[in-house]
Amino acid sequence: MNHLLKLSDLSKAEIIDILNLASQLKYERKNGIEHKKLSGKTLGMIFQKASTRTRVSFEAGMYQLGGQAMFLSSRDLQIGRGEPVEDTARVLSRYLDGIMIRTFAQQEVEDLAKYGSIPVINGLTDYCHPCQVLADLLTIREFKGGFEGLKMCYIGDGNNMANSLIVGGLKVGMQVSIACPEGYRPDPKVLSFAADCGDSFFMTDKVLEAAQGADVIFTDVWSSMGMEGEAEARKIAFKGYQINDEVMDVAAKDAMVQHCLPAHREEEITAKVFEAHANEIFEEAENRLHAQKAVLVKLLG
Ligand code: CP
Numbered sequence: 445m446n447h448l449l450k451l452s453d454l455s456k457a458e459i460i461d462i463l464n465l466a467s468q469l470k471y472e473r474k475n476g477i478e479h480k481k482l483s484g485k486t487l488g489m490i491f492q493k494a495s496t497r498t499r500v501s502f503e504a505g506m507y508q509l510g511g512q513a514m515f516l517s518s519r520d521l522q523i524g525r526g527e528p529v530e531d532t533a534r535v536l537s538r539y540l541d542g543i544m545i546r547t548f549a550q551q552e553v554e555d556l557a558k559y560g561s562i563p564v565i566n567g568l569t570d571y572c573h574p575c576q577v578l579a580d581l582l583t584i585r586e587f588k589g590g591f592e593g594l595k596m597c598y599i600g601d602g603n604n605m606a607n608s609l610i611v612g613g614l615k616v617g618m619q620v621s622i623a624c625p626e627g628y629r630p631d632p633k634v635l636s637f638a639a640d641c642g643d644s645f646f647m648t649d650k651v652l653e654a655a656q657g658a659d660v661i662f663t664d665v666w667s668s669m670g671m672e673g674e675a676e677a678r679k680i681a682f683k684g685y686q687i688n689d690e691v692m693d694v695a696a697k698d699a700m701v702q703h704c705l706p707a708h709r710e711e712e713i714t715a716k717v718f719e720a721h722a723n724e725i726f727e728e729a730e731n732r733l734h735a736q737k738a739v740l741v742k743l744l745g
Pocket residue numbers: 494495496497498499568576704705706
């Protein structure tokens with residue numbers, strides 16, 4: 445593994461390997477055991493979109509590993525004034541040990557990796573959110589003890605989260621069901637990967653059908669970053685695509701709820717269900733730190 449651009453680039457063994465290292469690093473942090481595995485290393489973090497969790501967990505993670513992180517807002521970089529990504533990649537490769545980038549087009553992340561000579565980590569694009577889903581898988585494994593025989597359900601927009609959850613969930617051996625309105629389906633490349641997984645994948649526009657017997661229920665915002673202009677139309681299209689009591693009633697008795705955050709209460713999830721499962725949701729947020737530290741050690745160590 446040279447980069448983390450999207451989960452479809454990783455094998456099941458590589459994903460499990462990251463999760464195992466993440467669990468170890470989490471245990472060590474909780475027990476005051478420190479490793480300066482990335483001493484002297486610098487991670488550049490390019491942000492073309494807002495972030496709370498990704499920025500802070502990468503920055504804290506680098507610090508905990510003995511390295512440092514540099515926040516690079518695209519507003520202040522020449523990339524924001526049109527300097528080509530292939531030039532930015534070649535320049536930054538001479539200063540840094542790794543780059544994390546959050547942007548719009550997946551191609552920009554792929555190009556950064558192609559033209560640069562240091563590891564590139566995708567901190568979210570319109571296409572996918574691999575760091576988040578590694579943290580999600582870690583959380584599911586912690587709460588459920590493994591992946592075998594589990595059914596994971598995603599309700600809502602077929603967006604970056606849906607794309608990564610489908611790939612990640614299927615790769616580790618879960619059943620994956622998704623409920624989304626027509627016109628808001630996941631990326632065709634992801635659906636083609638899922639189709640090759642046979643009965644393990646199920647897609648519908650009916651929320652309760654997808655949630656039936658699910659062990660883990662996910663959702664995400666109806667309007668992702670960059671889609672603010674569509675917000676009103678999306679509120680209409682996604683009405684009913686919500687995790688609420690009705691959904692929890694048809695899910696497995698001990699079903700867990702996951703949300704990558706930020707959450708919009710009473711849109712994709714009710715405040716009641718959110719608070720009832722806050723423990724799982726905030727553990728998921730914490731796991732961003734541990735999962736990313738594992739990725740950083742694998743790529744920059
Ligand atoms: N879940 C997530 O990526 O959060 P941020 O947008 O705050 O980084």
